[in-house]
Amino acid sequence: DQQVKQNSPSLSVQEGRISILNCDYTNSMFDYFLWYKKYPAEGPTFLISISSIKDKNEDGRFTVFLNKSAKHLSLHIVPSQPGDSAVYFCAAYGNNRLAFGKGNQVVVIP
């Protein structure tokens, strides 16, 4: 059973525009939500997180929004840069473990 779901597996966006990635979860007991970024032949690296008691967290060009009532979060990247081309994983934390979505491939076109 997939507790964390990422639809729209791939996204192409022009450099300078906004990239929006979406994520849905099923378990209301998750404490934190994280986004990881993965380049080919590398392990995922942590990007940004948000506590379940907040609805927004911003770090530079990256902003994560959480809608607990809808069990939905999103990652906004603005402006998008070619170096942002990667696979992005949504993850939810609970009970000392992370549950991951399948990932979204983002391609930023120069």
Added chain:
Amino acid sequence: DAGVIQSPRHEVTEMGQEVTLRCKPISGHNSLFWYRQTMMRGLELLIYFNNNVPIDDSGMPEDRFSAKMPNASFSTLKIQPSEPRDSAVYFCASSLVGSGVEQFFGPGTRLTVL
């Protein structure tokens, strides 16, 4: 500071052979996680350890898979016998309980079973 170290980076083997994947977590971290990444299922947690003790192995797909953590700086994931459907990228990650929820991932081992 070195990150999580995994070896080998690539492994090609024939069906029926034993495969051992190795992981060295970040020094000082007390939780270690083994994941498998496939196109179909994404990143799946196989097993995790706290203070070298296996806490949850419910993600281990079959008895052919086993994992050990003999000390705080080393863990292995063994597949015996291996099958073509085990082909995937296997990641090891570590974290420090109480310091945040972030896990730090190694570069992964790409396993191909022919």
